[in-house]
Amino acid sequence: MTELTTDASFMAFSGLNESGSHDTAVVRDASKLIAFYLPQFHRVAENSEWWGPGFTEWMNVARGRPNFVGHYQPHIPRELGFYDLSQTAVIAEQAELARLYGIHGFCFYHYWFSGRRILERPAENFLKSDININFCLCWANENWTRTWDGDTKSVLLEQKYAEDDAENFIESLIEYFQDSRYIKVNGKPLLVVYRAKQIPDPKKTFAKWRELAKQHGFSDLHIAVVDFYDISSPEECAADALVEFPPHKFNSRKSVPENPPKVVNPEFTGNLVDYHKMIAQSANRPTPPFTLYRGIIPSWDNTARRQNTPTIVVNANPDLYQEWLSFLRTYTRQESKGAENFIFINAWNEWGEGCHLEPDQKWGLSYLEATLRSSFYHPSNPATESLAAAREALFAKTEELILVQHGKQITDEAEARATGLALARYRPPNPIVQQFSAILIKWPFVHRIAKRVYSMISHIRG
Template sequence: MFKKPTLRILGNLSTTGDGVFQALNDDPQMQLLPSAGDRNSGLKRGSYYLFVNIRTFEGKILRPTLYLDFGGGMSEAQGSKFVAKRIDGDRWFFHFSARRNIKLLRFDPSESPCRFSVEDIVLVSSTKLHCAKVKAALKDLIHQFLPSYQSQTGRTSQSETFDISNLANMSMNGRNEHQDLDQQRLKLFESEYNSRVYTSKDGRHYYEYAGLATDPLGNVSKNVKSIAFYLPQMHPIPENDAWWGRGFTEWANVSKAVPRFSGHYQPRLPGELGFYDLRCVETMRRQVELANIYGLSAFCFYYYWFSGHRLLERPLDMFLSNQDLQLDFCVCWANENWTRRWDGLESDILISQKHSEQDSEAVFNDWLRYFQDKRYIKVDGKPLLLIYRPDLIPDFERTTRTWREMARNAGYRGLHIVAANAFGNQELSVAGLDGLYEFPPHNVRVPHVDASLTWFEGNHKTHAFSYGDAVQFAETQHESAADEPVTIHPGALVGWDTEARKPGRGDVMVGSNPTLFRRWLSSAYRKALRSGPNAPKLVFINAWNEWAEGAYLEPDRRHGYGYLTALRSVVREFGLESSTLKSYCDSHNATSQDPKSKAIILHLFYADLIDEFADRIEAAQRIIDADIILTVPELWTLQELEEAVHKLAPRKVFVASNVGRDVYPFILACRNVVKDGYTHVCKIHSKKSTHRVDGAAWRNDLVAGLLSNDALALLERTYFPDSTYSLAAPANSFLPLGNNEYIAGNRIHYDALVQMFGIGPYDDREFVAGTMFWCRFDALTPIFDCALSDVDFGVDLGQVDGTLAHAFERVFAMVSSQQGGNLYKIDTSFEFNIKRPI
């Protein structure tokens, strides 16, 4: 009735022969054979459930994943990768659907090294759930896999994860889709339409969307120079007016792009900067400001020269003439012919290159004014010059000798010349080049994933690739590049989608997001740092603003400042050094006085709010006798930490990794003071919520609702003396968990925490929005004692929702009640400014 698949080792695994596997690294892989022993057995199209019981002996199981191969190889593309949901303890399940036959399946049991055994594995087709016998057998199977869940709740869950009838309904829907193609297409277009309506109403993908950073970059050393390519195109010029129509800019292409398959992110809509015009210096001033906020080192301006005729020169010259634009820069001569390739007519030349000895001297004389600017990047006293296609320049070695001699005559030590690692440039003699720069997607070799997508047109000419595959390819290349015959500076690609320029016949990398981009960029940084001690450590990013190619760091409507936040995260990862801060904290904590019975635990992320919180806490301490426990991020300077300690006078202070928002620092602080005997603690933090226009008002309301004179007087009379209360928060900050909108993108993390802490039905429960509250210290013991570390909270990319920290926000109140105790709603005469605090 059910299939009992077998598993065979593919890679990164060893076995002792007794059914126990050892994951050798964080990427163990196994082939899943639906029919025992048959390597050629696949699955017919349809919808399936895979239940698996994994017993762990060492380490822990992290994100079991299933990959489907439809004949084009395994990928992370939409519809090919499925992450397991935890049922309880060692039990997991997958639900996956396929509109085509599946050739192969791969099971990755964990993303972390561990030792484990697969105790049971069952595969069932959900299309058979309407059969009474199968349905009954599946019910027994569900009970087998869910004993603890059933015993805790005493009823069947209302979520589709565990409700058998819901599974059957899902199966019927899947069967109908296969039987009725017209209905399937209708649902598909309806889904895409609703997605675009959601965007038009300023809807955001909160798990990817990051608000504007308002904190300083931090005390980082820029030991790697990150350089983003800058397209100076977004303004009209006479030539483009003649070739493409009056007023043409790249925005004309960007705005008319349409999606070609389900989930295709088109059109790309700009965020804060809008559809800008690069004749406006205020736009460039804000671009430079954003680059500095997020840690970008430099712009590399594309430079267009055609035998003395310049194109798109205005933004670069405007940058040169405005010395207040404090950002390093260099130029890349894009020395190709301009053709009508956007129309598919590559042979129709609009303006051509005519390389000659005289032209080489003339173009250098034009570069010289940029080289002389103090912001221009120099490598060992040599201006950095990028040439896109040196293979197009006759006798390139002689040309470079001429340029180097002209540079020395101008007072420099020469030129540092690099070319794109493409077009056979690696074969050029090293006498003409000082190195190459990676320029993805060039030289990124990954398979098509066209077959895994649901296309709107059957005769499309667009080709799709997996961005996740590209990241893995780049990581492998960067790790194996120890003995390169010529220096290759690493690069990273933000994204890739040429639909805007080549409607219906472009290339697109599906699945790009800030988290994956961070992986790629981090890999590039590691490669740069492995270069020799005297080698320039440069990383090239494609790109700052290539909107028509889907390669841009600039904020957009879907991701907000997500890609910029990923950049900043990498800059901090490789540039922060916090040992001085931690030594200071250790010295301070060694002199701490005996604890009081209560403590205010403050995570002060923003140093510019030191005075605000010092004033608020000083006023509160006139009413209540409480210690201050302070946590600060590792990106602070020592001077900022000393100022905070002087003004806030904390009993203890700890440096917390920049993960888990305010949640992990709170857990860290509680673990460090668990033996100090506190009966009650107040959790507050320096919340800004930059994605909201009322973020500061929300913070002030939440803190005042806990520490105002009226609130503290009420707590002293009613809450602290009564041990039946476990947690207290302003009445207006309680929201119902039964409202799905408040769970939204947190569902996966939230369900995992519910299972971890053994929380029963929660539909009629409430949570504290904003994560600020008073609590009885012992009521949150399960949270302090849990095995989660900073690694589990992952890298913080500024997402406004959907992280583990956001899921924790929704369980604090329930965990405290689970330990025995009622919730106390602080209701004073204080009026909240915020009417919907979420």
């Protein structure tokens, strides 16, 4: 449902009427923003055993150091401080801030290993509270490892998929599903799965989950699987939808910045990804024949976890994020085809991966303000009602912001559009290559060789 507003204070804040037009009627977009939520910021016995007494993710965050000139590290929180998520009052404060800036709900990462739970306390405290925000769960079904990437080496906690896991898993979630705040699609609880293809027989498992949900009085489950490297459509595992999850599939060789920054860390062997190209790849993604919930990141930088080998998104800022999110809202209005109008944001509080809407010392509330501003638009503007027009406007505005960032001036709209042609021509990586890479990553040495050969061939082809 859309809402009209002519509120003068909002118009001044949003900048929607900067052209001087007297037509101040704007519409509020109905897309529901769901932000992934990391429950890592409190003490648990396992982390103290693996990483040292009292460890929380804040210890990673605080020790991040710059790898190149202009590199923003460490990320230090502002309004909410170095909080402790074992305190329910902290979650209440987060929820109030999120709702104020237009977040529909949190998607709590859920860590469940054949009945063993970890980092469950924030979600359990939330369930017992009256905190006013919607929520759902994402089963983060990866191994826990010392490298923070779910690989098969240096495993701290293994995901084993025992024979009776399907039943026990859903039974453990019923209390959450029954909560009035739990996000549902036509009465069906929304359950996100991070690595669907890691489940030995996902179709059989999901069928069992649906049967159990019906036994507890639900008409079904709405299962959405993350758009990981090894999957192309929800039909591959009998899910209902695919959840776009940048930076996954956005960090290929084609996405490196044209003018990379000067590296100052002699041990740096990480990857750089250009935010501009991520936006272009997102905008150029063809509309698939299945339900796709679009995804966005404010930025990404896991230097805090992997100082010398991180993946770092460069050139991100709140203005570009706002333009990207505005486009995704238009996409969702035009292409949802009766499906739920969810947009997933990665993430609310991934501080160790430089990926957070929560205010920090550099940007303050800017990303949250951009989130709110993106929700209002003029219905008479073609770029807010036509996907093709929205794509063209996004490329023009992105290139304009690029040039302003580099101290150049745009004299007219035509020039901005002309300089946006390079972004308009940008295409995402070949999905076959991505799936092949996902297979080879099980053998790191072979994967490194294949990656090097592919890079050489791509370079020769230009």
